[in-house]
Amino acid sequence: MNIKELIKSMTLEEKAALCSGKNFWSLESIERLNIPSIMMTDGPHGLRKQASNADHMGLNKSVPATCFPTAVTTASSWDRELLQEIGEALGEECLQEGVSVILGPGANIKRSPLCGRNFEYISEDPYLTGEMAAAMITGIQSKGIGTSLKHYAVNNQEKRRMVIDSIVDERTLREIYLSGFETAVKKSQPWTVMGAYNKLYGTYCCENKKLLKDVLRDEWGYDGLVLTDWGACNDRVEGLKVGLDLEMPSSNGLYDKQITQAVKNSQLDEKILNRTVERILNLIFKCIENKYTNYKYDSDAHHTLAIKAAAQSMVLLKNDDSILPLSKDCKLAIIGEFAKSPRYQGAGSSRINPTKLENVFDELTHRGINFAYSKGYDCQEDTPNEELINEACKVAAEASTVVIFAGLTDRYESEGFDREHMRMPESHNHLIKRIAKENQNVIVVLSGGSPVEMPWFEDIQGLVNTYLSGQGGASAVLDVLFGDVNPSGKLAETYPINLSDTPSYHYFAKGRKTAEYRESIYVGYRYYDTAYKDVLFPFGFGLSYTQFQYSDMTISKDTMIDTEGVTLSLKVKNVGKVAGAEVIQLYIKDQESTIFRPEKELKGFVKVYLEPGMDKTIHFVLNKRSFAYYNINIKDWHVEEGFFDILIGASSRDIRLKEKIFVRSSQPNVLIPDYRSSASVYYNLKNKDLEISHTDFESLYGKPLPPSDLTEGEYTINSSLEDVSETFFGKILVRSIKRKIKEVANTKDENDVTFRMMWLSIFESPLRTMVQMGDGALSMDLLNGLLKLINRKYFKGFFMLLCASFKKNGL
């Protein structure tokens, strides 16, 4: 296929039409030129192909597909090969379903445990994020299916996700929020990258020159296709100019005219449009070449893989007196509704219709294991139900061991809104406390997509975190509980004790207009370990039924110049009685630096499987990036000459081996930013809460901070429904939209998860999305008329509404 020739034969209108979707999930086709359409669907941990009614919130049914554990779970495996294998399976499911691009993985950093979408994201650490995302992309794309690395970038909260402006200092942007994307782009070349909803530095991500052109295309050399998140297009022509190719989904040709007009009046160079069309056609034909007609994936094999993935990702967090693994003939009590109705995936656009769904109750029965069961709580209720708790206590009192299945219910976390606190439902917390009084042998099995506070932690003996373990989670957790699988997951995020311990506590999702990232590079363990803050579980932590010994660390040289690499090796031995796998983590600590740096940073990890008594020598290779910080003066990575510690650990707080190296800089005369006098707070974190003043952050940011709240002015198409909700016409809109959503969600309860997700998605979105994502009932002309009314320009407003409705009805 000669794509350049094909473009020559296209009319301007055809080119413009190709730049947005044909419908919710497909790209435009052009019959005249034999340009076919291809289909995209969510992602990331399974396929959400909607055969009939489409939506981006997981509301309408999709075809059955394997629901693998979500990203928070598989990230805890720290196993690149496993991620690749899951990717291959996802690719196969796409082949069968005729889907060409799967929308994922998500590489946004977990800035706060509160983000409603953390279950879909990988880690608080960019190195781990990049490695795991790259592995998954490699797996999917090896099957000839495209991926969409999302949501690029600095999209770390659900609150006002479609209007919020992320304000983060440049160094933090590079070191924390972009570097996972960078690794994934460079290592695995995703076929597409999805621009996020939010703004960065005042400009929407999908028309952000810095993000799309300067960084993604020019610096990282990305030549694949960039598409918008669903409804994220604001200024279509600006987007094209900076490298945004495809608008998704279809907005019924809303922007086609703008594109053709812009070319005609020389506001947009046609060469730019041609380049975009070339990238779109490249994707379409690459996908078509890889299509199968009668592909059938093995759904049993994929279910087995889902079980394996879950089992290898679960994290054993407490095992006092080796209460686990359980003996198959202990007198077992199983408590908690989750044992029958598992919480196995998250809500929103990633919701999968699983090919099968296991639960612990049935799985135990199949395995012929005797147990007593009690419900303990009702998933729909947050307040403790005394009757259910009393019954559960009776069952617990008669058992030798009790396993309680508890955690976050569906309504606690979802795409579309953030959590307001880190607590589990009181009905679960209270139950655990009461059961622990009845029985000395209590194990809690946690489900949920993000850390929770555990007021009962001291009262229990065992704790297994399954996160959201997918459709095979029940088999997997039983394998772990009974020792058929030795747990080897390690946390990909820190578990703070309380929400108030988190570094973004004072700043997360606070501003109405901007999200200030005042904590800077101190995200997750970069903060807790630098501030010596007590945590419930450190980053990288996870227990095993065996023990590993680390020894014989050797380093290829003790001095290096940063243009070279260094190799190091060490021996790991399984010194326990059962086989198991260990994740060996490598952290770098800069002994002394002019710029503030975290106590340590993850720069390598390896997972090894060892039979009892066996050992293995493992190797790491370090390079300049392992030691560098991002220098805003030279706009590049830089190493400050000096000594660095190389720390080998079983978690960020369990360092087993240490070496030091002197790294010489190839750029010794570079000016290193020094904030010791202007923002000393960043240098002095020990045992302090992270309270950063406006002035301190501003000096790091390097220019005046934009107002974080709404300022006076006219409402525009980019104002949200929330912004206009106090106006007369805004109130009417709010009332009627709420009514409609209740009808669609089939509920009267405003706490219902579907209602909240839909309502907040609309309430906090720019008004323009009602046109873009609507069914055509509201046109841009109508919206502009309405805005005049909202802005109290009544005469003009009514006139515009009249004209718009005449136009719509073809009068």
Ligand code: BGC
């Ligand atoms: C989500 C994306 C998703 C898209 C399509 C958006 O609301 O942010 O992650 O891929 O919808 O469903």
